[in-house]
Amino acid sequence: MADFHQVLADHSRYWGERDLRSLHLLAMVREFGSTCLVARAEDGLRGYVFGFVTPDGSGYAHLIATRDDARGTGLGRRLYAAFAEAAERQGARRLKAITSVGNTGSIAFHRGLGFDVEITEDYDGPGRAMAVFRRELPFAPPHFRTPA
Numbered sequence: 001m002a003d004f005h006q007v008l009a010d011h012s013r014y015w016g017e018r019d020l021r022s023l024h025l026l027a028m029v030r031e032f033g034s035t036c037l038v039a040r041a042e043d044g045l046r047g048y049v050f051g052f053v054t055p056d057g058s059g060y061a062h063l064i065a066t067r068d069d070a071r072g073t074g075l076g077r078r079l080y081a082a083f084a085e086a087a088e089r090q091g092a093r094r095l096k097a098i099t100s101v102g103n104t105g106s107i108a109f110h111r112g113l114g115f116d117v118e119i120t121e122d123y124d125g126p127g128r129a130m131a132v133f134r135r136e137l138p139f140a141p142p143h144f145r146t147p148a
Helices: 002-009 011-015 026-031 075-089 104-112
Strands: 036-041 044-053 058-066 094-100 116-120 130-136
Touching (some): 011 058, 026 044, 044 075, 075 094, 094 104, 104 116
Antiparallel strands (some): 044 058
């Protein structure tokens, strides 16, 4: 719970000007704690992922963020890999995430991790198209693979 409250206290370090605090659900962390992960360093929390496994076997990443001073370090990829492992242990066979169609950074990040992306009209209500990401497990982003 302390990590959750720290994430909210440092919200702007993860999300900048976008106020996404309403998407940070304490109930999700309480109920799906084994798939809600943080990356810690001596100077605090560097990143986190909140997710869960759906009944149909999808590891759904609800939120993933890295702190402003940790971007470009590969931490987001490592967080996704840790989430994928945790989800797979719970029976997930695929990963799924969504973002707004205007979030070009997230779209590029997910594509770089090998996700397929589909723009789905009215996904989040009438007139609210979303980019929907899907990929099969196991998780092995292109630069994580070892040569054969």
